[in-house]
Each structure stands twice: as C-alpha cells, then as structure tokens.
Amino acid sequence: GNQRYQTAREELEGLLESVREKDPKAELIAQAETLLASEMPTPQAFAEMKEKLNKKLAPAEESHHVGSVDPNEVAPTVEALPELVIETETTAYERQERPNAEFLKGQRRVVQAGVEGQVRRFVEVDTKDKRTLRSTEVVKEAIPEITEVGTKVLSSNQPAEGVKDLVLETPKLEIEEGTVSFEHQERPNAAFLKGQRQLVQVGVEGQVRQFVEVDAQGKRTLRSTEVLKEAIPEITEVGTKEEQVSQTRDQALLATPAKVEETSKQLPNTGAETDASLVALGLLGLMSGYGLLSRKGREN
Incomplete structure (x- = not known):
C-alpha cells in the first residue's frame, strides 16, 4: 500500500513539474500542490488530478476551418x-x-x-x-x-536382483459392528414352590464395534473393540419352597368325623339308631387318640 502511494505521488509530482514549465500560471498547479500537501489523499483524487495534468500537457491539435473562405470571417476553432x-x-x-x-x-x-x-x-x-x-x-x-x-x-540401496523399486504398502483399517448374546441367569426365590419358574427380566443383545487391520496379504488383526451397547442378561426366578405334607394330613383327619356324622344322619330310622351312634362315638374317640399321638410325635 505504501509503495503504491509513493509511486503515485512521484508520478503526480513529475506531471506537476512539467505543467510548471509549460504554463507557470496555470490554476492546476495550486490544486495539485494542495492535493500533495494533504495528509490522506485518496487514490481516486490522485487519478483525477493525473488526468487533468495530462490533458494540460497534451499538445494542441490542429484547428480546421469550418464555413466560408472569407478571410475576414472569424473561423471557429475546434480543439480535439x-x-x-x-x-x-x-x-x-x-x-x-x-x-x-x-x-x-x-x-x-x-x-x-x-x-x-x-x-x-x-x-x-x-x-x-x-x-x-x-x-x-x-x-x-x-x-x-x-x-x-x-x-x-x-533407502539409497537397491538390491542387485529382484525388484529394484520397492513399493511401500500400508495396511488398511476396517470397522465392523456386531451383536453380543445376552446371558441366562437363574435366581432362587423362597416364595415359589420347587419346580415353579418366573421370568423377571427379558434379555437384550448388546452391540460392539471392532477395529480390524488388514494388510496387503489379507491378514486380519484385531486392534481394538468398542462397546456400543451393553448386553442385558435374562433373569429367571426359580422356586425353592418345600411343600408341608404333615399339614395336609391333619386337614384330612379333621375332615373324617364330619363325614361319619353325615353318614349316620342318612341311616334309616329302623331302631338301629342307637347302635349307629355308639359306633360313631367309638370312631370319634379312636380318631382323637390317633390325633394326640401324631401331635406328640411331631413335638418330639
């Protein structure tokens, strides 16, 4: 920028000096000096002043007579x-x-x-x-x-035999994505009877990304593995509760006298009602004694 400004300034000063020699009283001299003395002249101002100075220095063109040939006539002159x-x-x-x-x-x-x-x-x-x-x-x-x-x-050394210009082959890196199977887990549950199973969490497969290096011979080498999504295991609860057999037996014994009583009520009224009652009482006593023996056995 400074170089161009200095060049334009020198050209303008040269043109100004030529105008001074040709016409010292020209008005353009003062205008050019003012422009050169200004602190920040624009390139456009330099260009316009150069154009004016060049026109001032241009030689006058020949004038051509236009009109009649009367020598007393004042012929207009056209300046090109x-x-x-x-x-x-x-x-x-x-x-x-x-x-x-x-x-x-x-x-x-x-x-x-x-x-x-x-x-x-x-x-x-x-x-x-x-x-x-x-x-x-x-x-x-x-x-x-x-x-x-x-x-x-x-290397500046070349083999005497074989390929002289060695070609450097670099391996390429392949990115592969695959799925990972989920695990099957079993968890004991004391609230379920043995043999009962309940699925409490559904398994979801995971996903991984593998970076494999493949050389020019096609040899594959696993460089790293990135886990994109963790696999979620499948969880099944398995019952461990034992069924109580003794409780079932007591319930059956308690239900037997009631059945005997119902049977006695259904016998015909033939005079054998007293015998049936005695038989029922005997059975009831027998059952009660058996129940006491069973309870003592469990307590021991």
Whole structure:
C-alpha cells in the first residue's frame, strides 16, 4: 500500500513539474500542490488530478476551418482533446515449490492456493487512436501458489536382483459392528414352590464395534473393540419352597368325623339308631387318640 502511494505521488509530482514549465500560471498547479500537501489523499483524487495534468500537457491539435473562405470571417476553432481510458485486468499468480523433508520423494501437497491479482491502467488515447500508458495502479496483489515437494529418501540401496523399486504398502483399517448374546441367569426365590419358574427380566443383545487391520496379504488383526451397547442378561426366578405334607394330613383327619356324622344322619330310622351312634362315638374317640399321638410325635 505504501509503495503504491509513493509511486503515485512521484508520478503526480513529475506531471506537476512539467505543467510548471509549460504554463507557470496555470490554476492546476495550486490544486495539485494542495492535493500533495494533504495528509490522506485518496487514490481516486490522485487519478483525477493525473488526468487533468495530462490533458494540460497534451499538445494542441490542429484547428480546421469550418464555413466560408472569407478571410475576414472569424473561423471557429475546434480543439480535439485526448481521452483518458481506465482499463482493469487480471495478473496471473506465480507457482512456487518448497521442499519438505517429511514427505517422501514424489509426494506433493498444495499448502497455499494461488489467487490472481488485479491492476488498473490509465491510458491516454488521442484523436488518432494513439495510446499512451500514463500510469499503472495495483488494485489487488496476486497470491502465489505454494506446493511442498517431498525430499525424504527411505533407502539409497537397491538390491542387485529382484525388484529394484520397492513399493511401500500400508495396511488398511476396517470397522465392523456386531451383536453380543445376552446371558441366562437363574435366581432362587423362597416364595415359589420347587419346580415353579418366573421370568423377571427379558434379555437384550448388546452391540460392539471392532477395529480390524488388514494388510496387503489379507491378514486380519484385531486392534481394538468398542462397546456400543451393553448386553442385558435374562433373569429367571426359580422356586425353592418345600411343600408341608404333615399339614395336609391333619386337614384330612379333621375332615373324617364330619363325614361319619353325615353318614349316620342318612341311616334309616329302623331302631338301629342307637347302635349307629355308639359306633360313631367309638370312631370319634379312636380318631382323637390317633390325633394326640401324631401331635406328640411331631413335638418330639
């Protein structure tokens, strides 16, 4: 930026000096001096002042008589001024190569993309289409393309026989996903009788991701395993309770006198009612004695 400003300033000072020599009383001299003395002149102001100074320095064109040939007639003169044309064009970027000792020979990598630049030219065109370049202004600097080139050599020795140029083959990494079976677990439950089973938790399969290295010969090597989803085990509760046989026997004994009593009530009224009652009482006493013996046996 400073370089372009200095160049434009020098061009303007040169044009101003030429105008002073041609016409010391020209009004443009004061305007140009004011512009040069300003602290922050704009590129547009420089360009406009250059155009004015160039027009001032342009040679006067030949005048052509228009009208009658009367020598007393004041013929109008037409002054043909040159035209200032501003042209903008792009400039190609450079291609640079930079060595990199970390890359093998033959490897290349673009580390900076190239960008075209842009320049603006101020061209003076006279009535005869003669073009004169007055100044050039860089609008945008071109950015070079930089490519790093490998210089690393693995080995300078070559075998006398066989393949001289060795090819380095690197293994590839494959990612595989699979499922994991869930476990079947059994848990005792004292509230259930033996033989009873109840599913209390449904099993769910898990999921894993495996990283497998495969070399040029197809050999597979497991490098690591990642658990994506833990498997949930299946849990079944199994009964352990023993059935009480003695309690069932007591209930059967207590139910027997009631059945005998019902039978006695159903006998016909034939005079044998007293005998049936005696038989029932005897059976009742026998059952009671048997019940007492059973209870003492359990207590012992």
